[in-house]
Amino acid sequence: MRLQRLERIVAASRARAGPLAIDLALRLTLLDLLLRPVGNWVLRPVFLAIAAIALIRPAWLRHPLPWFALAAMAGARVLLDWPLADNHAYLLGYWCLAAALALSTGIPDRVLAVNGRLLIGLVFLFACIWKFTGTGQYADGTFFQVTFLTDPRFEGFSRVAGGLDGDTYNELREFVKQHNDAATMQPRYPVEIPDRFRMLAIAATVWNLFINAALAIAFLWPGGKRLAPIRHILLLTYCTITYAIATVDGFGWLLLAMGAAQCTLAEKRTRIAYVLVFIAIIFYREIAWADEVFLPLLQGAAG
């Protein structure tokens, strides 16, 4: 009943609505698939082919079948890779399924918007469960200190923002990465950790706890015309900052597609903001700003 009533309302307003906001969300999802191809050598060409055709053929873009196929392949990828698939693989499956289901109804934009809101809220709710209650050394800042030193994607940022010169960075990294368990050696003599680097890790921890919780609450809070602008601001801020540092671009693009699905037709500026942040993440990926811009500048100033 609810679905039929909504279908009537949307059908009545569609004539004067112009291009639907859902198209942007679907296209951003397909771009995500093209820019960050997923799957093994069997699934990947099919993912790419469907995404490319749907991107240039509106009939495919708006047809549920390609989206059901994408959802099924994303699910197959998770099962074949079990338990190694990352979060992006799961979220891609849920989102393609949401698109397929939405396009099977008479009110796809409304259905996709609700799904986008719920999925974003739940993603950050689960992230909060792990970060607030997990025993993974997150809340005390250890996680970010270790990650900044051991994940090569963070090296430039750690050195620029943490004030670590090359020697100190390498020394700390070697210390943290040494193999040590009951079967082998004792740790080498600890290296002094600069206060600025420690503060950077604490700041990253506090910021992430705050923004994750804020996103979970904002997106799962029921109702929400008044909340909509806050949701958009929080999500765009999160993606702009987070993916400049952690280049997990595929996941970021997917979140943006889900956020864009919630834009109303009147929110042209918001939709443009989603596109701009999507493009920004492409630049983040292609230009290692910390390594290629700031590090040489700092080294030049120092020497």
Added chain:
Amino acid sequence: MIALVKRLAGSAPFWLPALLLVAVGANQLRLTRVENLSPWSGGGFGMFSTTDAPGNRHLHAFVQNEGIRREIAVTTDLQRQVRRATTLPTRTRLRALADELMLREYGNRVAWDEIEIQVWAVEYDPATLAPGGDLVRKEKFAVATP
């Protein structure tokens, strides 16, 4: 009752993907507690929340007889299998890996009583960041006599 089912089915496009996410996420939480699944894996959105990432886990394998214990090397061609076993170290998975290791190392030549597989994670001292071993799971399997 039928009306309720029809209503639920009719509104499924609104909630089915979210329900799937919750079900998979809840199962991931269960597996981390029951089977020591790495929180980074399994679809529970625990990535970037803990140092216990799959890449931070490793394993040791020992064969033993009464009074003799020897570590056996894990060859790189088993990397994928090892990665699966360290990420979700169920007894079944570790048993399969143990059998594979024994076959590769000894074929049918030497009879050992037992093989022990240890899965380790790394814990860091919050003050110094000194890494230390954290035994995630240890399983012993009797070795079949050739």
